[in-house]
Amino acid sequence: MSLLSLRDQLRSGSVTPSGLLDDLAGKIVSRDPEIGAYLSHDLAAAKAEAASVDLSLPLGGIPIAIKDNMNVLGQPCTCGSKFLSENYTSPYDATVIRKLRAAGAIPFGRLNMDEFAMGSATENSALQITRNPHDLDRIPGGSSGGSAAAVASGTAFAALGSDTGGSIRQPASHCGIVGLKPSYGRVSRFGLVAFASSLDQIGPMTQTVEDAALLLGAIAGYDPQDSTSLDRPVPDYLATLNDGVKGLKIGLPKEYFGDGIDPGVRELVMAAANKLAAAGAELVEISLPHTEYAVATYYVIAPAEASSNLSRFDGIRYGHRAANPTDLLDLYRRSREEGFGPEVKRRIILGTYVLSSGYHDAYYTKAQKVRTLIRRDFETAFETVDAVLSPVAPTPARKLGESAHDPLREYLSDIFTLAANLAGNCAISVPCGKVGQLPVGVQILGPHFGEAKLLQIAKAVEG
Ligand code: GLN
Numbered sequence: 001m002s003l004l005s006l007r008d009q010l011r012s013g014s015v016t017p018s019g020l021l022d023d024l025a026g027k028i029v030s031r032d033p034e035i036g037a038y039l040s041h042d043l044a045a046a047k048a049e050a051a052s053v054d055l056s057l058p059l060g061g062i063p064i065a066i067k068d069n070m071n072v073l074g075q076p077c078t079c080g081s082k083f084l085s086e087n088y089t090s091p092y093d094a095t096v097i098r099k100l101r102a103a104g105a106i107p108f109g110r111l112n113m114d115e116f117a118m119g120s121a122t123e124n125s126a127l128q129i130t131r132n133p134h135d136l137d138r139i140p141g142g143s144s145g146g147s148a149a150a151v152a153s154g155t156a157f158a159a160l161g162s163d164t165g166g167s168i169r170q171p172a173s174h175c176g177i178v179g180l181k182p183s184y185g186r187v188s189r190f191g192l193v194a195f196a197s198s199l200d201q202i203g204p205m206t207q208t209v210e211d212a213a214l215l216l217g218a219i220a221g222y223d224p225q226d227s228t229s230l231d232r233p234v235p236d237y238l239a240t241l242n243d244g245v246k247g248l249k250i251g252l253p254k255e256y257f258g259d260g261i262d263p264g265v266r267e268l269v270m271a272a273a274n275k276l277a278a279a280g281a282e283l284v285e286i287s288l289p290h291t292e293y294a295v296a297t298y299y300v301i302a303p304a305e306a307s308s309n310l311s312r313f314d315g316i317r318y319g320h321r322a323a324n325p326t327d328l329l330d331l332y333r334r335s336r337e338e339g340f341g342p343e344v345k346r347r348i349i350l351g352t353y354v355l356s357s358g359y360h361d362a363y364y365t366k367a368q369k370v371r372t373l374i375r376r377d378f379e380t381a382f383e384t385v386d387a388v389l390s391p392v393a394p395t396p397a398r399k400l401g402e403s404a405h406d407p408l409r410e411y412l413s414d415i416f417t418l419a420a421n422l423a424g425n426c427a428i429s430v431p432c433g434k435v436g437q438l439p440v441g442v443q444i445l446g447p448h449f450g451e452a453k454l455l456q457i458a459k460a461v462e463g
Contacts, residue, residue, distance in 0.1 A: 003062055003158055003211040010061040017050035017061035021108060024063055027155045028109070036130040037140075037150035039068050040076055041109035049106050057104030059218055065109040065156035067147050069117055070094045070202065071191040072107050079193050080113040080125035080143075083339035084319040094191020095226065096160060096202050096219045103218040111146030111159060115341045116310065117167055117195045119143050120410055121398075124343045129400065132175060134437055138397040141171030147205045148175035158206040158215055162192055164199045165298050166392070166417025169429035172205055173392035173441030176431045178458070179205045180212045183448045184424035185230040187216075188223030196305035197228075199298075199421040209430060209458045213237035216451060235452045245460045246280030248453075251385035255291035256416055262395040264435035269391045272432040272442040272461050276389070279460050284385060288377040291419065293370050298418040299411055300354050300367035306344075307351025313339065346407065375423040378447070387457050388445040391416050392429045396438035416443060426451050430458045 001009075009015045025043045032038050046063065053061045066072060069079045071090035078085040097107050114124035122130045122145025130145045132138040133153035140149040144161030148171035151159050161168040163181035172179025180203045187202045194200060204215035217238070222231040252273060257266065277283050315321040315335025322334035340348070354363035381388060394413060403409045420427040425448055429441035442461060446454035 001157065002208050003059065003206070003214050006062055006157060007060065010055050017053055017106065018047050020061065021046050021050060021063055021106070024108065024155065031153050032155050034131065034136060035133055035149050035153050035155070036128050037111055037146040037153065037155060039078060039110045039112050039127060039146070042075065045074070046106050046108040053104050053106065055104070058214065059100065060104030061106070062104070062157060063106045063108035064100055064215070065111055065147065065150050065159040066097070066107050067113050067144050067159065067161050068110040069113060069162060069193040070096060070160060072097050076110060077193065078110070078127060079117070080115045080127055081339065081341065081344070082126045082320060083313050085127060086320055088319045092191065095188035095223045097191065099219050099221070105218065109150070109156065111144070111150055113146055114143035115344050116193070116306070117143040117162055117164055118306070118343050118347055120166065120170055120413060122146065122171070123400065123404055124341060126341045131400070132397050134176060134439060135397070138399055138438070139174065141174035141397060143167040144205060145171045148172055148177055148179070151175070151177045151205055151207060158204060158211055160202055160219070161205045162200055162202050163421065164195050164302060165421050166414050168203045168205060169392050169417050169427060169441065169443060170414070172429040174397040174439065176439030177205060177207055178209055178212045178428065178430055179203065180216060180428045181420060181426060182216060182220065182451060183426040185228055186220050186426070186449065186451065188226040188229045190223055190225040194309040196302040197309065198305060199302060209455055209462045210238065210241060212428070213241055213455045232449060237452055237455050240452050240456055241459050243456050244279060245276050245457055248281045248387070248457065249385040250276055250281050250283050250457070251286035251381055251388045252283060253286050253288045253291065253388060253390060255288055256390040260394050261391060262435065265391050265395060265440050268433040268435070268440045269389070269442045273389050275463070276457065276460055286381050286385060286388065288381060288419070290370065290373045290377050294374060294418045294422060295411055295415055297367045297370045297374065297422060298414070299350070300363050301371065301422070303347040303351035304355050304364050305351070307348045307355065310344070310348055343407070371422045374419055378419070378423045378425055378445070382447040386453060390443045390445070392441045392443040393417070396435045396440055420445055424448055426454050428454055428458045430461045432461060
């Protein structure tokens with residue numbers, strides 16, 4: 001059931017907010033044990049909130065599930081990590097949560113994720129496995145795998161995810177739902193546990209493009225508590241949603257359709273492009289020449305920022321604390337050794353290395369320069385096209401455990417999603433068909449703050 005139809009039903013009185021919550025809690029009990037999307041939920045607290053909700057608000061009475069890296073006052077916020085799963089309770093609401101509540105939504109349920117959002121399969125969660133609802137032997141994608149699996153299995157009407165290098169779009173693609181990464185600065189990051197601060201964005205994960213437009217409208221906007229959020233008006237994303245694609249130019253980057261893409265994925269993505277052409281858009285081949293450097297650039301910059309952001313987890317201020325330390329250094333060392341999983345440690349080591357004296361210029365500064373080139377590729381492209389179309393991921397969801405010990409292979413599979421974060425653009429994944437029983441999404445990328453047109457094009461793909 002879409003958010004807009006839920007809203008109509010709530011307003012007409014045919015369902016109540018508390019009834020909806022009971023319904024979801026029932027579905028979580030019956031369906032989630034085999035999926036594993038939820039880490040926790042608090043039905044009583046949600047019902048107490050629902051009792052006084054104003055149904056005339058844009059999301060009045062609608063429960064929204066939250067990736068477990070956004071703070072919700074009084075609730076756990078584990079980030080999929082042992083570090084925060086023992087004794088951390090959020091002391092405040094993230095700005096997106098404040099905005100959801102102001103729009104009448106009820107934050108309900110905490111969704112599994114790769115530890116500190118590092119991963120593409122949710123297999124790096126230290127807490128549990130999440131399965132793809134379309135094939136229980138397969139990954140849901142990641143890092144917002146819990147969010148995607150919950151929406152796809154009907155245990156959430158919509159969810160929030162976070163995207164640093166593809167973590168909203170790739171699981172949306174693998175689970176057959178819509179996932180939107182807003183432009184950098186469109187949505188406040190205050191209260192999102194930081195992974196890589198210059199790349200992170202929070203965005204909607206929904207059943208339909210219309211729902212994504214509605215939810216983005218609720219969470220977007222300037223926030224004085226996040227100095228990287230921009231003070232620009234939030235358009236009514238629903239108003240232009242059905243304006244069609246007649247006369248729009250859609251760029252197909254030749255670098256995104258080369259070797260290594262599953263033929264079934266390529267066929268579906270091209271079918272989506274042809275659908276836009278049939279609806280009046282013009283397809284043009286473009287070049288994003290620095291695409292081949294995106295993976296290397298991202299995997300220098302993101303770990304560098306992570307190594308700095310994660311230094312706050314020291315056993316003193318938050319979460320896990322090692323028992324019986326011999327001295328302060330021992331406390332720091334063992335708390336981090338015991339609290340972090342292997343992928344997080346790998347990123348901290350990589351990040352510390354590329355920032356260390358003697359290597360900083362060769363790796364970190366160099367990566368920042370290449371990042372500028374990648375951003376310019378998009379700026380040049382958007383001088384001639386309205387949007388860029390590409391695959392989200394080179395293949396459909398792989399089997400659980402298949403490349404669990406092969407981080408390089410995992411990193412390489414992020415090739416199509418990383419550039420949007422490096423450039424700061426907006427990008428969306430929209431379902432475009434299935435290979436066998438496995439859903440595939442097409443990615444549409446738009447210029448900075450171009451969400452309205454992006455959603456309009458996405459709507460035309462969805463049909
Ligand atoms: N897969 C990428 C990584 O592991 C992106 C993750 C994300 O967007 N949070 O860094």
